[in-house]
Structure formats: C-alpha cells, structure tokens
Amino acid sequence: MTKKIVILNLVDFPHWETLIDFYFDECDAFEIFFPDDTESTEDYNPLITGYKDFLNLPQINVNQWDGMENSVCITGPLNDEAKNTFYKYVKDNHDDKYPARLWTFFLVKNKTKVFKIDDFTVCILETKPELMEKLNKLGIDFDDIDNINVSDFDFDDV
Numbered sequence: 001m002t003k004k005i006v007i008l009n010l011v012d013f014p015h016w017e018t019l020i021d022f023y024f025d026e027c028d029a030f031e032i033f034f035p036d037d038t039e040s041t042e043d044y045n046p047l048i049t050g051y052k053d054f055l056n057l058p059q060i061n062v063n064q065w066d067g068m069e070n071s072v073c074i075t076g077p078l079n080d081e082a083k084n085t086f087y088k089y090v091k092d093n094h095d096d097k098y099p100a101r102l103w104t105f106f107l108v109k110n111k112t113k114v115f116k117i118d119d120f121t122v123c124i125l126e127t128k129p130e131l132m133e134k135l136n137k138l139g140i141d142f143d144d145i146d147n148i149n150v151s152d153f154d155f156d157d158v
Contacts, residue, residue, distance in 0.1 A: 001152040001154055002003045002126060002127070002150070002151050002152065002153075003030065003127045003150060003152055004124050004125060004126060004127060004150070004151055004152070004153060004155075005124070005125040005142050005149075005150055006122065006123075006124050006125075006148065006149040006150070006151060007122065007123040007124075007148055007150060008121075008122060008123070008148070008149065009121050009122070010117070010121055010122070010123040011121060012150075015138075015140050016123075018138060018139075018140060019123070019135070019140060020090060021117040021139060022134070022135060022140075023107050023114065024078070024083050024086065024087075024107065025114065026044070026107075026109055026114070026115065026131065026134075027078050027107035027108055027109045028077065028078050028081060028108065028109060028110070029072070029076065029077055029078050029107075029108040029111075030076060030077075030086070030100065030105060030106065030107055030108060031073055031075045031103070031105060031106040031108065031113070032046065032050075032054055032073070032074050032075075032105035032106075033067065033068070033071060033073050033074075033104050033105065033149065034048055034050075034051040034054070034063050034071060034072055034074070034103070035048055035051075035068065035070060035071050035072075036064075036070050036071055037051070037070070038051065038052065038055075045071055046101075046103070046120075047103045049079065049088070049089060049101045049102060049103070050085065050088070050089045050101065050102055052135050053088070053089075054074050054085060055074065057074075057076055057081055057082055057085060058076075059076050059077055059079075059083065060074050060075065060076035061074070061075045061076065062074050063075075066094075067153075071140065073121070078107065086102070086105075089101040089102045090102060090117075094155070101120070102117060103119070103120060104116070104117060104118045104119065105117055106155065109131075111125065112126065112128075113155040114126040114128060114131060116155060120128050124155070126155075127150075130155050
C-alpha cells in the first residue's frame with residue numbers, strides 16, 4: 001500500500017486545472033473505463049461519455065473489465081491525440097458541478113498509476129516525492145484544504 005491524496009471534489013480544489021495539466025504532461029499512458037454500450041446516448045447514460053472517441057484512438061487496447069458487468073477498459077499511450085480527447089471531456093467541457101465528463105480513468109507514468117478521476121469528481125494522487133516536489137514548485141499545496149484526505153491503499157483496491 002502507498003499513501004494517496006484524495007481530493008473529494010476536484011471542482012472545489014483551487015488549482016484543479018493546473019493539476020490536470022501537470023499530470024497530462026507528466027504521464028505517458030492511460031486507462032479509462034466504460035460500459036460496453038455504443039447504442040445509448042450520452043444524455044441517457046453519462047458513463048459512456050467519450051466512449052466512441054476513445055475507441056477511435058490509434059494504438060489502444062480494449063479488454064473486458066471485471067469492475068462492472070458488460071464494461072471495458074481502454075488502455076493506450078498518452079500521445080497528443082489521446083490528450084486532446086481527454087481535454088475535450090475534462091477541461092473543455094466542465095462546469096461548476098463536474099470538472100470531468102469522464103466517469104473514471106487513470107493516468108500512468110512509467111507503468112505506475114499516479115492519477116485517477118473517479119465518479120466524475122473524485123481525484124486520487126499517488127504521493128511520489130518527485131511529483132509532489134514538482135507540484136509544490138507550481139504552487140500546488142495540499143495542506144489546509146478542507147476536502148482532502150490522505151490514505152494508504154493501492155489503486156487496484158479502488
């Protein structure tokens with residue numbers, strides 16, 4: 001188990017856009033989860049928002065995901081095309097309630113999961129010292145903020 005920072009509602013975090021930009025720049029791969037549903041509309045089932053766009057990315061792998069019945073995990077490199085797809089649903093399409101229109105995803109650095117968005121609003125960060133140092137240099141500090149918890153667990157347990 002490793003220490004994680006859990007931001008309970010990312011939209012309430014003062015520097016959430018800088019935080020997201022940082023992790024998109026630092027990471028080299030992604031994992032994203034969707035119900036395997038290409039027939040419904042995103043208005044009817046918000047969990048599939050972005051599904052078709054992610055299926056169309058090059059160099060992806062699509063596998064069944066055992067975290068939910070009839071669902072898939074899409075993995076791939078976090079190249080420019082993938083980043084633009086994420087930005088379309090995270091930064092370019094947020095509101096005061098949801099910073100992300102994507103249900104749940106991980107960003108990966110050197111084969112280690114370091115960033116997770118869960119249930120559209122919860123953000124979980126791996127506390128690797130080199131990442132925390134870089135975030136501090138950007139002025140991002142996690143002390144004295146109400147909606148943050150620090151816990152020990154593995155990403156595979158959530």
